Amino acid sequence: MSELVLVRHGQANSGAKTEEEYDRLSPLGHDQSGWLGEWMRGAHMTFDHQVHGALRRHRETHAGMATGSAETDARLNEMQYFPMAEAMERHCGLAPPEDADAFADHVPPTMRAWQDGQLHGVPDTWEGFHGRIAAAVDAHCRTDQRVLMVTSGGVIASMIARVLDLEIPALTSVLLQTRNASMHSFRKFRGQWHLHQFNAVPHLETPDRAHALTFV
Template sequence: MSHITLIRHGQANSGATDEQSYDKLSTLGHQQSAWLGAHLKAQNQHHARLFTGTLRRHVETEAAMQMGLTPIRDARLNELEYLTLARAMEKEHGVPFPTDQAGFTTHLPMLFAAWQRDEIAGAPERFCEFEARISDVLREIAEGDGPALVVTSGGLIACAMRQVLRLDIGAMAQLALAIYNTSQHRLFPIGGQLSPTMFNAIPHLEDPSRHFAQTHV
């Protein structure tokens, strides 16, 4: 088995209220991604393979990183559709769509729990299907030859950590809320299973001059 370094995309269009409008990097998102790529190259970290989801923000993050590897696009690495789920939950259960960060922080755990219980009829995919595709694609990547970089999204990373650490849905939501844009998360094979050896690392943003770029949304 090979180790996997999961990368969350750079800052997207955080003011959007639908999936299509959200799915593009902001100017800061492009800069975060470029800084991450420069850091990885400066540290001479060896990665034999590069994977991304098929979302625009994944593709733009990978392009800005300039890693010199030909990316493999895989839709199984795409994010859950939070905005679609939130609108469906509002319509079906009367739970208001969050309008600020405090509201989002409260809303996300509620939404994840309802989604896991199959209580959102308008969900674009069931939670069990989301989990299954993540498990399948990460297993396939780990079975490949050489360390892999995987550019994806925060919800998927949180779910991957839920799987390897056997966390409940509330803990998964807390992880998702904490994940920085362009953060690194490593899964390393130990005893035939993937185990987390890095979570939410942002060394490329730790210099005081870059603290403004430590964003979550």
């Protein structure tokens, strides 16, 4: 049986105002990544194939995990939300979010406008984003292998939406609840992917690491 383990990157620079500023791990993000790799080694969790996105936060997370060598595949890169927020402001006057609460309110209408083709000048179309993720999963996942992919929350939400056939409200809920350095596993049975585990953080579930249970 094939198994796919998706890992969201550790906490990034959450106070950033641009994609470039956001794209690096915070000190806590480095800790989260190291703890995850340590847990995997303790659990004797190994992989037949490893791949990460091309973003800095993906590379830094995988390097911190120290689980072996990996390929780079830009198809696992996150949606670029800052340009999308700017496009949303042009589209309907909705101001870009300034904090986590505002972001939670901002995401659902933005996803809807994106799906409806109303966000112009953004790097990805709705169909292009989800299509490249599906293509990457199909390309890297081989029969009877366990594959590790280090990526971002939107990519993980896309895979879950694909497997569970989710519409935007549920997809948005998944996206907003995905923790930093969390694991999400899928198993392929009779040619179909099935969600096996969501948002697992066994490496953070001790009292001294309660502060490390982050979403942003």
